[in-house]
Amino acid sequence: MDIATFENSFLNLPSPLEEIYGPLWQDQQIRLFLKRDDLIHQTVSGNKWRKLKEYIQIAQDNPKKGIISFGGAYSNHLYALAYVCHQLKIPSIGIVRGDELNESSNPYLKQIHQWGMKLHFLDRKAYQKKEVHSIDNMNDYWVIPEGGYSNFGISGIREIVLEIENKISSDYIISAVGTGTTVIGLAKYSSSNIVGILCLNNKIEIQNHLQDLSLDLPNLILKEDYVQGKYAKSNPALDAFCENFKAQHQIAIEPTYTGKMMLGVYDLLKKKYFPTGSTLICIHTGGVK
Incomplete structure (x- = not known):
């Protein structure tokens, strides 16, 4: 299955742009508006597909042994990647932070494993340095950085900008x-002001x-x-x-x-940070948890 077929068969693209109402801003x-990337797919939710797409295309056009990427025990990124690779029949390996973990440590790792992603668990020091001694030659694989951060991931965000510009200024x-x-990609490809809320x-x-x-x-x-x-603490x-x-x-x-x-x-609206009459687009980046 190629990328276009996967998108047409599985994904809701372009994602909806939904206006919401409230006296605070009205x-x-x-x-x-909310850019509803959370509705792209139940599993490949939010910005995950945007950041993965170009890597998947490269892996299909120039096959290696498979794809390797990194994430924590509850990584939305690894979860989405495992599903996509399962559907497209691309071998995948997930390098997971935490050598105390295993494939059954939580429902997400269990599902990732069931989709066929081979999991390697590193202690936190080795993970930080990305020292993966359990794989002989990582150059035989396409390696996606943690969270999809890379020029390829940034380039994939351009589609969000184009979808917005096709609908509204x-x-x-x-x-x-x-x-x-995501915010780097938005700022690179859009002429709008880009506000990144650090998590x-x-x-x-x-x-x-x-x-x-x-x-x-x-x-x-x-x-x-x-x-x-x-991070990830509520x-x-x-x-x-x-x-x-x-x-x-x-x-x-x-x-x-x-x-x-x-x-x-x-909070920024309460502080009247945005000029009167502005149009705001908030990206719902999804996530299964």
Whole structure:
């Protein structure tokens, strides 16, 4: 199966652009839209397919032994990659952070394993250095960095920008920030102001990425006030916000990424950060958990 057939058969593309309403922004004559990448697919949800697509195309056009990538015990990235490789019959290996884990440690690792991805578990020090001694020659595989961060992943984000531009003119595009792949891609390919809501304390890492890639993106604004402690850690206030958002708009958001992003957007709206009359596009980056 080729990429086009997979997209046409399995994925909901282009993803919907849905306007949501509330006095907090309507009183400022601001329009607020959600780019519903969470509806692309139940498993390959959100920005995961955007960041994987070019790698999958390369792996099909220039076959090697398979694809290797990295992630934690609950990695949405590995989960999506395992599913895609299963459907396209591409051998895959997942390098997982935590040598205390195994294929049955949680339902996500179990499902990844059932889809055929071979899992290798590293202690945290080796994982940080990406020292994988259990694989003889990684050059025999296509290697996707953790979270899909790379020029290929960044390039894949261009499709989000094109889909938005085909529908509406925006003043601000807002996204949660993990590895930075999505916001860097948005800022590279869009002329709108790009606001990245950091979901972990990695602003310096994102700035280093920009330097490594020789990218000067004056339209990229990083906000680090909404991390809420540590990565993937929630709290009662954030959980309540996500629940209230779902009740009000009938759209589920999770506290790791999109919940933190929308919490940040609401706070910025309360502070009247966005000029009156602005059009905001918030990227719902999905995630199965």
